[in-house]
Amino acid sequence: MINIRQARAGDEIGMQHCNLTNLPENYDMKYYLYHFATWPTLSFIAENESGRLVGYVLAKLNEEDTTGRPDGHITSLSVMRSYRRLGLAERLMNQSQRAMLESYGSACVSLHVRVSNQAAFSLYKNTLKFE
Numbered sequence: 001m002i003n004i005r006q007a008r009a010g011d012e013i014g015m016q017h018c019n020l021t022n023l024p025e026n027y028d029m030k031y032y033l034y035h036f037a038t039w040p041t042l043s044f045i046a047e048n049e050s051g052r053l054v055g056y057v058l059a060k061l062n063e064e065d066t067t068g069r070p071d072g073h074i075t076s077l078s079v080m081r082s083y084r085r086l087g088l089a090e091r092l093m094n095q096s097q098r099a100m101l102e103s104y105g106s107a108c109v110s111l112h113v114r115v116s117n118q119a120a121f122s123l124y125k126n127t128l129k130f131e
Contacts, residue, residue, distance in 0.1 A: 006040075007045045023076065
């Protein structure tokens with residue numbers, strides 16, 4: 001069974017390992033801590049039965065838009081290869097988007113995806129209905 005929970009200080013090592021293993025865009029440890037400190041309710045991790053981190057979503061808020069509400073932004077999403085195709089990325093994204101809406105009233109979420117990453121493109125466009 002996979003547990004999804006809010007990310008917190010102490011998770012950054014597992015998050016960075018997942019990031020370095022799977023993604024070409026990498027971050028310093030302090031970048032994770034900055035997210036935890038500034039937007040403590042928006043990032044989540046997936047951990048396996050042993051408590052090992054197997055996926056994460058790192059999220060933040062952008063500046064307020066013309067409506068006075070901030071837009072959410074997904075900084076990074078990663079799931080370890082052996083845990084893919086189990087719906088974890090979708091669950092992580094849904095948790096983060098829900099937290100953005102409930103904590104900050106943010107109904108709009110942005111992200112960047114490489115055109116070559118067809119699996120991510122399909123997740124965002126087909127499953128999560130991003131435009």
